[in-house]
Amino acid sequence: MTYSISQAAGLSGLSVYTLRYYEKEGLLPFVGRSKSGKRAFCDHDLEMLAIINCLKSTGMQIKEIRTYIDWYQEGDATLHKRLELFKKQKEAVEEQMKQLNGHLKKINQKIKYYEYACKAGSAKACEGVIDCEA
CATH class of the missing domain: 1.10.1660.10 (Multidrug-efflux Transporter Regulator; Chain: A; Domain 2)
Incomplete structure (x- = not known):
């Protein structure tokens, strides 16, 4: 088709x-x-x-x-080159994922911080309680 x-x-x-x-x-x-x-x-x-x-x-x-x-x-004469290209890209994606996971961790810390601040009604209530600055 x-x-x-x-x-x-x-x-x-x-x-x-x-x-x-x-x-x-x-x-x-x-x-x-x-x-x-x-x-x-x-x-x-x-x-x-x-x-x-x-x-x-x-x-x-x-x-x-x-x-x-x-x-x-x-064709087949380049199979090894293509394999190496995909392996290299896999490494790049894994590095991106590592960086994104670090960013996600920071965002989750901020969410926790602001949820606590919203419940308390003040960002100052978070000082020393939540391991994340505003």
Whole structure:
């Protein structure tokens, strides 16, 4: 089954504009064309869009994603390169998660602080009681 760019956008959660941008940046060389010359996305293309979206959402630059797409297009000769790329991205995501968990801890401390302050009716009531400054 094939999908128009609008349908592919809806199914992928990306905008038509984003898909056109990705094509311009060389991330969609695998997308075919209909007889009339319009983009014709297939299910495999949607899977690739999900991978592209995943990589982009985890902070990978377009240039690096294009490198992955190029390696994918080259085939099995680049399997090890692709594996290393994903391992590197996994490490980056794990570091992001570590940082986000630290931020979450700080936010939870602030919530605890302000809940206590709201119950007490004053931020001064928290001094020395809650391990978090205003």
